[in-house]
Amino acid sequence: MAKRTFGSVDRLPSGRYRARYLAPDGRRHAKVFNAKADAWAWLASQQADLLRKSWRAPNAVHRTVGEYAEDYLVRSDLREGTRVLYAGLWRHHLAEPWSDVPVDEVTPAAIRAWHARAGRTTGPTSLAQSYRLLRAVLNVAVADEAIASNPCRLRGAGTPNASLPSRALTAAEVLQLAERLGQDRRTERYRALVLVLAFGGLRFGEATALRRSDVLAGGRLRVERSVRRVGGRWVVGETKTDAGHRTVPLPAGIAAVLEDHLEKHVSAPPESLLFSTSSGGYLARSNWNSTFRRAANAIGLPAVRPHELRHTGATLAAATGATTKELMRRLGHSSPAAALLYQHAADDRDADIARALDAMLDALTEAPDDDTDGRPT
Incomplete structure (x- = not known):
């Protein structure tokens, strides 16, 4: 035997x-x-x-999605702002349908049905964030071998469907927008913010977390934190990714505007916010969005959203011929895929290249050829 x-x-x-x-x-x-x-x-x-x-681990298969989520939300590797965001997403969008469901009973069909129902009452950004959180929680169950594979398999569900396609502003439009803000004493303090967002490519939360001490010599900005309002309170934490810790050089003209902004609108202490409300507090995204849209409408810009200032900064940088790695570093992206989204905007350079090649070909075809039989003279 x-x-x-x-x-x-x-x-x-x-x-x-x-x-x-x-x-x-x-x-x-x-x-x-x-x-x-x-x-x-x-x-x-x-x-x-x-x-x-x-x-499958005999005990793990009986754990519920809620139990896995509870463990996930106290992970030490979550940034504080992310933890607060995830807790809110779980509480408002995921807890009711999933808390008591054993992980081995979650199927792709159940995920599809939930996603379809939630899509009727949940905004695209919150829905995409909730889906990503559920997928991350179930990834832990996969790692525990409580389930064979992750049932979250909806293509594109982790990316919000924008109601409007992204549009990059031209440099001239950005300057016009900044000029409009500068003409009104109530919005003058936001002129420099528009320019930094557009020509520095910062995220809004990164820009509004900057302090006087983050403005370095040579027109450079040190980005090392971000701020957001979650659950009625301001949460200051790490940047969105580790790559978000970076130093961003500004064009000389924008750096000069920022110096003027420091003198007029930022108090002397190093910890003073660089871009704040008139009372020195954090600038709420909702208030900024309203201010931005009024200025954009006043100068006759077509439909454009505040986030597209970052899109503009990325597009302008790509148009200079910046490599993918250079774009990643400037924008604080942790993966090439994110930076590549903006390089399409440099496609106009292909037309320039084609025109240059045409000129070369024209020069060759128009060269005099006195010898009709092709033999050297």
């Missing part, structure tokens, strides 16, 4: 048989049987599941 190498079976004082084996989760799992043959048969089935990569 062949020697058994997986697990072990021993007889208990009761006369029953205990089968045991060491599992991939690092734990020793056991089950008791009346017959020795049944114990070995169970071990064989567990070994077969391991070979087929379909083995």
